[in-house]
Amino acid sequence: MSAIVANSLILSAMLFTIGVLGVMIHRHPVVIFMCIELMLNAANLALIAFNRHHYSAAWPTLDGQVYAFMVIAIAAAEVAVGLAIIVSLFKRRVRVDVDEINLLRG
Amino acid sequence: MNLELLGWWVFAAVAVACAAGMITAKNPVHSALWLVGNFVALAVIYLILSAPVLFAIQLIVYAGAIMVLFLFVIMFFMSPEARTWRQRTLKRQYVVGSALALAFMVLIAWGILRTDADVAFSTQWSEPPQLSNTVTQTKQEAGMGQPRAIGQWLFANDVLPFELTSLLLLLAILGAMLVARDVRSEGREKLPEFAPHYHADAAAGPAAPAAGADAAGKEVQA
Numbered sequence: 001m002s003a004i005v006a007n008s009l010i011l012s013a014m015l016f017t018i019g020v021l022g023v024m025i026h027r028h029p030v031v032i033f034m035c036i037e038l039m040l041n042a043a044n045l046a047l048i049a050f051n052r053h054h055y056s057a058a059w060p061t062l063d064g065q066v067y068a069f070m071v072i073a074i075a076a077a078e079v080a081v082g083l084a085i086i087v088s089l090f091k092r093r094v095r096v097d098v099d100e101i102n103l104l105r106g
Numbered sequence: 107m108n109l110e111l112l113g114w115w116v117f118a119a120v121a122v123a124c125a126a127g128m129i130t131a132k133n134p135v136h137s138a139l140w141l142v143g144n145f146v147a148l149a150v151i152y153l154i155l156s157a158p159v160l161f162a163i164q165l166i167v168y169a170g171a172i173m174v175l176f177l178f179v180i181m182f183f184m185s186p187e188a189r190t191w192r193q194r195t196l197k198r199q200y201v202v203g204s205a206l207a208l209a210f211m212v213l214i215a216w217g218i219l220r221t222d223a224d225v226a227f228s229t230q231w232s233e234p235p236q237l238s239n240t241v242t243q244t245k246q247e248a249g250m251g252q253p254r255a256i257g258q259w260l261f262a263n264d265v266l267p268f269e270l271t272s273l274l275l276l277l278a279i280l281g282a283m284l285v286a287r288d289v290r291s292e293g294r295e296k297l298p299e300f301a302p303h304y305h306a307d308a309a310a311g312p313a314a315p316a317a318g319a320d321a322a323g324k325e326v327q328a
Binding site: 003004005006007008009010011013014015016017018019020021022024025026028030031033034035037038041044045048049051052055060062063065066068069070072073074075076077078079080081083084085086087088090091 | 110111114115118125129134138141144148151152154157160164167168172175176184199203204207208210211215218250251255256260268271274275277278282283285286
């Protein structure tokens with residue numbers, strides 16, 4: 001495994017961890033959403049790094065890059081719906097805090 | 107150290123620094139700007155990893171469209187006092203969250219480093235997967251990750267997911283319109299029960315004190 005691929009995997013793990021940390025310590029839904037985007041990007045980086053690793057002349061695969069493309073498309077859809085939910089929360093509540101959005105809690 | 111690896115280190119440092127700045131910024135707008143920097147650095151790393159198409163898509167979709175959407179929501183719908191979220195954050199949450207994140211990082215890094223590179227990451231497959239003729243014919247014409255190669259791979263192997271993506275985006279548009287529509291213009295009886303602030307304000311007028319509204323809200327939620 002080339003150094004750049006191995007380094008990219010570690011970088012992906014670090015970015016994912018930073019995203020997880022942000023989700024845990026933040027209570028603002030928009031910032032939590034940004035941390036989720038960061039985690040999606042970390043996963044994309046791992047996909048692209050593995051694609052670079054497995055690419056060869058005998059097997060010119062591009063599956064990793066195509067999966068990353070799909071992840072970006074799904075992230076765009078997710079952001080549209082998620083931000084619409086947040087907008088509707090802003091419209092209905094004075095203060096938006098994930099600790100107080102507990103209507104669906106059992 | 108060749109130039110590729112040097113550039114990788116520079117932009118990896120930028121990406122990590124921007125991510126750290128994002129989760130430590132006090133203002134969500136600053137968080138969004140840090141995240142843009144992180145996306146741009148990651149886009150350059152994609153380029154270094156032989157993915158120029160994803161470099162362009164990352165810049166256009168993520169750093170362009172998605173972050174503009176975030177900034178729209180923050181600037182249009184958040185009052186300035188709604189941005190002082192950090193005052194109410196618990197100290198304990200930082201400590202426990204950091205410890206858990208560190209443990210998670212150690213777990214992932216241990217999983218990556220302990221893996222036997224010769225076995226798990228070997229490119230020597232016993233039998234390469236069967237490719238369609240289009241892909242095998244054009245594999246020498248385009249370099250790795252070039253737009254032509256991506257397009258041919260996408261339409262030779264992943265046509266159905268690609269088409270389903272368009273359906274997904276259409277449904278996302280409809281869902282976003284449905285969720286974010288203005289409920290106030292549709293009559294107050296349609297407001298859900300979990301909006302006690304709005305009900306109290308509407309009943310008592312705009313100059314009503316907020317204490318009564320908060321108390322009513324707590325009663326409803328309890």
